[in-house]
Amino acid sequence: METLLEVQNLTKQFGGLLAVNNVNFNMKTGEILGLIGPNGAGKTTVFNMITGFHAPTKGEIRFQGQKIVRPPQGWTKNLKNGTHNGKPHKITEQGIARTFQTIRLFRNLTALENIMAGLHHRTHAGIWEALLRTPKQREEEAFIVSEAERLLNFMGLSAYLDELAKNLPYGDQRRLEIARALATAPTLITLDEPAAGLNGQETRELSQLIQKIRESGISVLLIEHDMKMVMGLCGHIVVVDHGHKIAEGTPTEVQNDPDVIKAYLGEEES
Amino acid sequence: MSTLLENFKNRPYVWQGGLVLLAILLPLPLGNYYRTVAWRTGLYIMLGLSLNIIVGYAGLFQLGHAAFYALGAYTAAILNIKLGVPLLLTLPASVLVAALFGYLITRPILHLRGDYLAIVTIAFGEVVRLALVNNIFGITGGANGLSGIDRPVLFGIQLRQPIYHYYLMLIFLLITIFAIRRLEHSRLGRAWLYIREDEAAAEAMGIDTTHAKLLAFVIGSGWAGLAGALYAAKITVISPDLGKFMESVIMFCIVVLGGTGSIPGIFVGTLGMVTMPELFRPLKEWRDAWLGITMVAMMIARPEGLWPSQHVRLELESEQEDAQIKA
Numbered sequence: 001m002e003t004l005l006e007v008q009n010l011t012k013q014f015g016g017l018l019a020v021n022n023v024n025f026n027m028k029t030g031e032i033l034g035l036i037g038p039n040g041a042g043k044t045t046v047f048n049m050i051t052g053f054h055a056p057t058k059g060e061i062r063f064q065g066q067k068i069v070r071p072p073q074g075w076t077k078n079l080k081n082g083t084h085n086g087k088p089h090k091i092t093e094q095g096i097a098r099t100f101q102t103i104r105l106f107r108n109l110t111a112l113e114n115i116m117a118g119l120h121h122r123t124h125a126g127i128w129e130a131l132l133r134t135p136k137q138r139e140e141e142a143f144i145v146s147e148a149e150r151l152l153n154f155m156g157l158s159a160y161l162d163e164l165a166k167n168l169p170y171g172d173q174r175r176l177e178i179a180r181a182l183a184t185a186p187t188l189i190t191l192d193e194p195a196a197g198l199n200g201q202e203t204r205e206l207s208q209l210i211q212k213i214r215e216s217g218i219s220v221l222l223i224e225h226d227m228k229m230v231m232g233l234c235g236h237i238v239v240v241d242h243g244h245k246i247a248e249g250t251p252t253e254v255q256n257d258p259d260v261i262k263a264y265l266g267e268e269e270s
Numbered sequence: 271m272s273t274l275l276e277n278f279k280n281r282p283y284v285w286q287g288g289l290v291l292l293a294i295l296l297p298l299p300l301g302n303y304y305r306t307v308a309w310r311t312g313l314y315i316m317l318g319l320s321l322n323i324i325v326g327y328a329g330l331f332q333l334g335h336a337a338f339y340a341l342g343a344y345t346a347a348i349l350n351i352k353l354g355v356p357l358l359l360t361l362p363a364s365v366l367v368a369a370l371f372g373y374l375i376t377r378p379i380l381h382l383r384g385d386y387l388a389i390v391t392i393a394f395g396e397v398v399r400l401a402l403v404n405n406i407f408g409i410t411g412g413a414n415g416l417s418g419i420d421r422p423v424l425f426g427i428q429l430r431q432p433i434y435h436y437y438l439m440l441i442f443l444l445i446t447i448f449a450i451r452r453l454e455h456s457r458l459g460r461a462w463l464y465i466r467e468d469e470a471a472a473e474a475m476g477i478d479t480t481h482a483k484l485l486a487f488v489i490g491s492g493w494a495g496l497a498g499a500l501y502a503a504k505i506t507v508i509s510p511d512l513g514k515f516m517e518s519v520i521m522f523c524i525v526v527l528g529g530t531g532s533i534p535g536i537f538v539g540t541l542g543m544v545t546m547p548e549l550f551r552p553l554k555e556w557r558d559a560w561l562g563i564t565m566v567a568m569m570i571a572r573p574e575g576l577w578p579s580q581h582v583r584l585e586l587e588s589e590q591e592d593a594q595i596k597a
Contacts, residue, residue: 118475130452130453
């Protein structure tokens with residue numbers, strides 16, 4: 001299988017804090033890769049660099065053999081919350097979709113409208129088409145709605161078509177967020193702790209869903225705390241702790257790795 | 271009552287047509303003074319609608335909107351006076367010049383948010399006004415402004431009477447509302463909605479947020495330029511006062527008090543901020559007090575505005591719920 005994502009010497013420094021230090025791993029097309037580690041290990045930072053929300057201090061990320069285009073560091077640094085420092089929409093266009101650790105749906109819009117957001121970069125109508133309502137524009141609008149409905153069905157959320165996102169049950173909000181990411185037609189979907197806050201039953205359903213996504217030809221990069229879920233789903237696991245990669249391999253290899261046991265038991269002690 | 275409302279909802283053309291008819295008939299029984307008041311109302315509705323694209327749809331602060339209104343008026347005036355271009359033909363140029371300045375001015379500051387953006391837009395508004403006062407390039411006439419703008423001529427009729435200008439304004443106002451409604455329900459309109467809801471999430475969905483925000487500024491500024499040119503066409507004398515900060519504040523209040531993001535809200539806001547104070551002109555000393563008191567009362571009783579858009583109302587409710595949870 002060919003390599004889909006290459007992470008090379010990835011380093012991120014926030015002031016005096018070295019959040020991610022020289023992390024390397026490769027991901028193959030069609031696999032489900034699990035990125036695990038104790039709290040504060042730097043998982044989400046790696047994730048944010050892959051999706052363009054942070055620019056790496058050092059190192060590079062290659063996607064489908066091409067270096068991901070990144071704006072110069074610090075260029076659009078915003079004063080207030082300093083979060084996005086790049087052009088994440090470009091990365092989404094290149095085929096990497098993401099979800100957020102804390103659900104970030106458009107809460108006051110309907111489930112359908114939420115998914116329609118993902119179709120934005122796949123369509124093109126601009127001001128003039130909107131003003132003149134050209135046949136092409138109307139065709140495109142119809143496509144956006146039908147494609148969004150298809151994804152709602154795929155995720156089993158069609159009952160919520162016209163319901164505001166904030167009124168959905170928690171587990172369904174998680175699924176809606178995944179549906180929204182799928183709407184961008186990604187080659188790689190990156191999920192940041194999708195099982196957080198879900199009960200056992202919901203987690204099992206989510207695992208099936210992730211399998212279903214993989215079967216539809218989309219590779220999955222998964223950050224997760226739920227060990228059972230990761231061990232069951234992922235064929236390939238990368239473990240990070242304190243910003244370093246401490247282990248990599250199959251679930252069995254990782255489970256028996258002394259460094260991994262130490263990192264996790266150390267967390268339990270405190 | 272509710273069935274009556276339902277009937278109206280199901281047949282929007284009935285009440286929309288009724289409103290247009292009302293707007294057409296409105297000036298007929300009125301005298302010239304009230305016709306001018308009606309024209310002014312239309313002018314500020316247009317300015318409010320243009321600012322609403324920026325503030326209401328894209329959710330950005332713009333406290334220097336009057337600068338683009340002034341730029342549109344000056345473009346029309348300069349082209350007309352110095353180059354003899356008929357006034358109605360200067361309208362496209364006014365839109366383009368205001369839109370171009372909207373682009374140049376906002377491009378470097380788009381990544382600022384909230385209060386920072388508000389301060390910078392105030393500053394830019396003042397820069398434009400002062401440039402006009404200082405007779406930049408020797409073409410703006412300094413503090414006195416420009417006078418002697420030709421009356422516009424349409425189908426051989428010289429538009430001199432207020433009623434002609436009222437109808438000219440009405441035509442452009444209808445075009446504006448039509449265009450804005452179409453934008454609202456388009457891919458671009460949704461992009462603005464997503465950005466207002468959650469900018470980071472919108473970006474993660476592949477929406478070029480910088481581009482969408484820039485478009486809001488460019489369209490909004492250009493449309494304010496058109497309003498400026500229509501002002502120049504009626505008043506024929508313009509001064510840098512068009513771009514003064516108080517004008518920007520009035521436009522901003524029309525949007526916020528009327529109902530951010532809502533077209534009917536802009537109408538209500540204009541009636542409160544422009545028409546009422548104009549009609550009560552005899553009570554001159556009380557006008558500013560009325561504005562102040564209304565603003566304070568509104569912010570306490572109805573922060574979402576008098577006739578808010580559904581989305582903005584929901585957003586405010588969510589924010590309040592969040593605040594309650596945190597407290």
